Amino acid sequence: MYSQLVTNIKVNLKFYKRDRLLFIASIFIICILGLSVIPALFFLTKTKHLQIITTIFSQLSKFITLITAALGLLFISHHIRNRITKMVFTKPCSPETWLLSSFLSASLVSLALYAGIFSICSILFLVWKIPFQWGILYITVNDFLQALIALSYITLLAVLFHPVIAVLFIFIFHDGTFYYLKLLLTGGIKVSGESSLTSMLKFAKWIVDIIYMLIPNGEPFSEKMSVVYSSLRISTESLQYLFFAFAYTLFVTVFFYLLSLYALKKKRHI
Amino acid sequence: MSFVCGVKRIAMIKAENVSVSFKRGFLKKRLKALDDFSLTVQKGDVFGLLGPNGAGKSTAMYCFLGLIQPDSGNISVFDKKPLPGSEFFKNVAYLPEEPHYHMYLTVEEAVNYYAALYGNGVSRQKVSEAIERVGLSEFRDLRLNKCSKGMKQKVGIAQCLVNNPKIVFLDEPTRGLDPITVKEFRDILIEMNKNGATIFLNSHVLSEIEMICNRVAIMNRGKVIAQDELNHLRSFDLETYIVEFGAAESLPEYVNVKIKTADTIKAEIPTEKLAELIRFIEVSGLKMYECSLKKVTLEDAFFNILKGEK
Numbered sequence: 001m002y003s004q005l006v007t008n009i010k011v012n013l014k015f016y017k018r019d020r021l022l023f024i025a026s027i028f029i030i031c032i033l034g035l036s037v038i039p040a041l042f043f044l045t046k047t048k049h050l051q052i053i054t055t056i057f058s059q060l061s062k063f064i065t066l067i068t069a070a071l072g073l074l075f076i077s078h079h080i081r082n083r084i085t086k087m088v089f090t091k092p093c094s095p096e097t098w099l100l101s102s103f104l105s106a107s108l109v110s111l112a113l114y115a116g117i118f119s120i121c122s123i124l125f126l127v128w129k130i131p132f133q134w135g136i137l138y139i140t141v142n143d144f145l146q147a148l149i150a151l152s153y154i155t156l157l158a159v160l161f162h163p164v165i166a167v168l169f170i171f172i173f174h175d176g177t178f179y180y181l182k183l184l185l186t187g188g189i190k191v192s193g194e195s196s197l198t199s200m201l202k203f204a205k206w207i208v209d210i211i212y213m214l215i216p217n218g219e220p221f222s223e224k225m226s227v228v229y230s231s232l233r234i235s236t237e238s239l240q241y242l243f244f245a246f247a248y249t250l251f252v253t254v255f256f257y258l259l260s261l262y263a264l265k266k267k268r269h270i
Numbered sequence: 271m272s273f274v275c276g277v278k279r280i281a282m283i284k285a286e287n288v289s290v291s292f293k294r295g296f297l298k299k300r301l302k303a304l305d306d307f308s309l310t311v312q313k314g315d316v317f318g319l320l321g322p323n324g325a326g327k328s329t330a331m332y333c334f335l336g337l338i339q340p341d342s343g344n345i346s347v348f349d350k351k352p353l354p355g356s357e358f359f360k361n362v363a364y365l366p367e368e369p370h371y372h373m374y375l376t377v378e379e380a381v382n383y384y385a386a387l388y389g390n391g392v393s394r395q396k397v398s399e400a401i402e403r404v405g406l407s408e409f410r411d412l413r414l415n416k417c418s419k420g421m422k423q424k425v426g427i428a429q430c431l432v433n434n435p436k437i438v439f440l441d442e443p444t445r446g447l448d449p450i451t452v453k454e455f456r457d458i459l460i461e462m463n464k465n466g467a468t469i470f471l472n473s474h475v476l477s478e479i480e481m482i483c484n485r486v487a488i489m490n491r492g493k494v495i496a497q498d499e500l501n502h503l504r505s506f507d508l509e510t511y512i513v514e515f516g517a518a519e520s521l522p523e524y525v526n527v528k529i530k531t532a533d534t535i536k537a538e539i540p541t542e543k544l545a546e547l548i549r550f551i552e553v554s555g556l557k558m559y560e561c562s563l564k565k566v567t568l569e570d571a572f573f574n575i576l577k578g579e580k
Contacts (some may be wrong), residue, residue: 003386003389003390004386004387004389007383007386007387011372011375011379011383014374014375014379015372015374018374018413019374082370082373083368083370084370084371084372086337086366086370087366087370087371087372087384088355088387089336089337089354089355090335090337090354090359090362090364090439091355091359091384091387091388092355092356092357092358092359092360092387092388092389093355093359093387094354094355094356095354095355096355097355098355265354268332268337268338269337269354270328270329270332270337270338
């Protein structure tokens with residue numbers, strides 16, 4: 001299995017390298033982000049260098065999360081929709097190995113990109129002679145974990161749906177939507193008092209609660225970690241939450257991997 | 271297991287009462303692709319599956335490859351239920367009908383990749399030899415999305431050669447190939463069969479089946495309607511003679527002219543009229559060039575069986 005995994009990862013990386021859509025999308029996103037970051041480099045004063053570093057980091061991090069999700073979506077969709085999986089599954093290469101290789105190769109690219117922006121930020125610390133803040137490593141790790149959560153969710157959607165539907169689905173079915181709905185329904189239940197509408201609202205909230213639990217949280221423990229994001233300073237408590245985020249990511253990726261695998265095995269690869 | 275002339279025959283591929291249906295359209299109407307489909311392919315056979323479009327040939331092959339799980343009935347290959355990506359594929363090669371390959375890879379990368387999926391047993395040299403065998407050596411660095419249809423088909427053939435398979439599944443194998451490559455491909459198949467491989471192929475090209483298969487099954491509407499040795503299907507028609515003789519102005523009415531040129535006539539006649547025709551030719555002072563029992567071709571058998579089915 002190990003050698004097949006490595007073989008598949010190598011081929012997947014070639015797909016990323018040679019896919020024109022992915023290349024154009026990357027250039028487009030880089031240009032958009034560049035337009036928002038570059039002016040900051042010229043107009044902010046020296047005292048705000050730390051702010052520039054965090055701005056660059058957060059913008060590039062958004063780009064990497066998008067790219068990581070796109071890698072997963074495009075790879076899975078391309079192979080399933082073009083029936084290429086037929087050539088893989090008629091060899092002694094199991095769907096488990098193939099799906100894992102797809103996830104690992106996108107994760108590897110994501111990891112390399114995060115390592116890249118961490119290096120850029122570290123160099124800026126040196127160039128601008130600012131004391132290095134370990135918080136930048138902390139948020140790099142946390143953002144990488146968040147990218148993995150997005151990747152595992154989109155992998156399942158890519159197995160189930162057409163890529164366009166998968167993207168639309170993720171826009172609607174994400175934790176933010178259901179968190180907002182929860183707040184709305186809680187408020188609604190309070191306002192409605194004891195009227196007949198209350199039981200309906202309670203039932204709706206129950207449904208929303210279940211969906212909210214099932215949909216992965218894209219930014220777990222974000223409130224608890226916000227201090228690190230703003231100050232780049234790490235405390236023992238914040239490290240604890242990073243560990244929790246790691247455990248949550250592990251759980252979500254394994255859960256969605258198994259769901260994707262089940263869906264993949266149910267498909268007719270013809 | 272069966273015995274033919276005292277020789278032990280092992281069933282390599284077996285389908286028993288298999289039914290497969292697809293849901294089609296907005297209303298998810300069920301469409302039966304295989305209906306009580308049963309088939310046995312013995313070890314060492316070169317087995318041809320024939321049938322009109324939509325008969326279910328490809329669906330049957332997908333079942334044997336584990337790509338479709340039947341709604342009912344049993345499928346076994348090497349006495350095992352085929353499952354996607356399982357270990358049993360170590361001894362199987364498959365050439366798909368449509369070139370569903372990794373188009374972003376080059377010819378060499380693709381064959382190397384497919385070979386690597388078989389595990390560590392396939393060397394780079396073997397891959398190189400396979401590419402050379404199908405005549406793609408000079409295109410080894412060309413991406414598959416830039417290759418012609420025939421070249422893609424050759425890549426498919428090359429990847430079938432890398433693992434010394436015990437069973438080869440071929441879905442319309444000569445589609446898009448030039449006559450020279452078809453001949454080479456046929457030779458490759460015969461060689462693989464001599465080395466012990468069982469070959470199972472779907473094809474519309476009856477002449478191709480006729481040239482390499484020893485057993486044939488004919489399918490229609492998801493069912494096997496005939497399954498036999500090719501020689502049994504393609505026997506002689508004892509009721510009819512084919513005769514070719516010098517052209518004459520008037521002919522007896524029992525002569526069914528098939529081809530008429532300025533010098534010769536090729537015709538079919540009932541066996542009981544043969545002596546009469548020979549006398550007529552002698553009396554008319556004509557020359558006879560050919561006189562033989564009519565051979566039933568696979569095409570004749572195919573159409574007769576389908577006609578009988580209707």
